[in-house]
Amino acid sequence: MRLNNHLDDVASSTSSHCGTLSWVGMEGIALPLQVAGQMIAARASAGVSLDDPEARGIHMSRLYLALAELEHQELSLANIRSVLDTFLNSHLGLSERAFIDLNGEALLRRPALISPLSGWKTYPFALRCRRNATGLQSILEVSVGYSSTCPCSAALSRQLIQQAFEEDFNDIPVDREAVHAWLGSDQAILATPHSQRSHAHLTLRLTPDIDEMPFLAVIDRIEKTLGTALQTAVKRIDEQAFSLANGQNLMFCEDAARRLHNMLSNQPTIEGFSLRVVHAESLHAHDAVARSEWNWETQP
Template sequence: MKDVQKERDLRNIAIDRVGVRDVHYPITVMDPLNGTQATIASVSMSVLLPHEYRGTHMSRFIETLEEYKGKVSLTTLRVLAEHLCSKLDASEASIKFDFPYFVRKKAPVSGIESFMRYEASLEGISRGSEFDMKVGVGVPVQTLCPCSKEISRMGAHNQRAFVRLKVRSSGLVWFEELIRAVEDASSTPLYTLLKREDEKFVTERAYETPRFVEDLARELTMALDRDDRIVWYDISVTSAESIHRHDAFAELVRDKRS
């Protein structure tokens, strides 16, 4: 049959990224407690399309994914990206997995355990002999307003916030380590299951640890700067303000190598 995608294109325009996204696929990722964890990812895969090709072969992206049967690790991520380059005759390929990641979490006083859901991501880009990888987490937390606490006779407004963190590292960094760094920088972590004694503790901790979005971003920056494995990071904090119609946010990107 005629290979239409391989037809010569005379417009002389290369396309930075061509591929498939939002492919839902079962995967297995590394878990420091249980060895592995099964989850479902939304997968995006793309290649740089040279100017001379009319299109790329979309089916080959899925074929590549099938070859690895959803086993995702730092090693297979690189192999997958490099295999995409080879299979699609491309000089650059990227692959990204976004997925829910579950952690068994103890309530702070009662110690009762429950599953807590976080968001996680693994992203790899292969360019010739170079490979670039980012590890990411999305973490819900609570923030309590320092200004509200200072000026109010009783109480202070507090709200749920969401932190997205991506890092490049020189060694293995577990999702749990990134999650812990984010939660430690917040007014208080969130929990799935709390008893009354836990609720009291969480409420009081938030009041004793007020955080603007700026504070949270800076506290997290200080923690990441202390970790020699992390060479680059991207922090985004969004607070769903409880007394405002709008959200508040703070973002920063740092490259420790420069």
């Protein structure tokens, strides 16, 4: 059978069931992206509104092909804006709004605390962008893991250590060498605070006038604010430094949420956010959770 080079555009035809639709497009598109200098395997959803009530459908292949612009350069809001403009320009008279959602795991090399070692960590993220006549609206979602040590359990552990010290030195003259030796013995470590792997889940509304993706800067600020970022490759000196960081950053979930709230509300690239921190308790069989929002009632 010989193929016909002239094919009718069925999508541009009208039918008795035409009308406007808020979103038409594709979901789950495989798409390579470059984030923070590393190529990752991502998934994209792309669409436009169908505002012409007489049109039967949109041109989905035009959306798919336009996404190729994101493949070969660092992901940025300027590039997203350009692709969304291409969506709309290729659907003149059909669509007034365009959408892109990207999901993936950014791959970042993170250094050890003290030693020269380093390793890779993944950071799940989503970027949700909307383009209309008023401009670009962008929502960045990111999850960051950290360690949290319970202040209550730390206080209870200190109390037990004090009691053990009183019992062991009740009838013994206290001198510096004896105390030093006792602190390095098993008797002094009869109780330890409980810690847990924790996660901060952030949804950030970015200011509309920025071109670069503030992804790496946001990650760095979150980990610096919490002070106990999860580690990759470590030596014993790094593990000791991590123990010190946990001891100096005792946190209930409320403390972590307030730290992040105060930091995020002062970032010039963020105009609103919603955050949720989860401490996966090692004492209880349930999680401890805290939430906070700032300028979030006007989210798109």
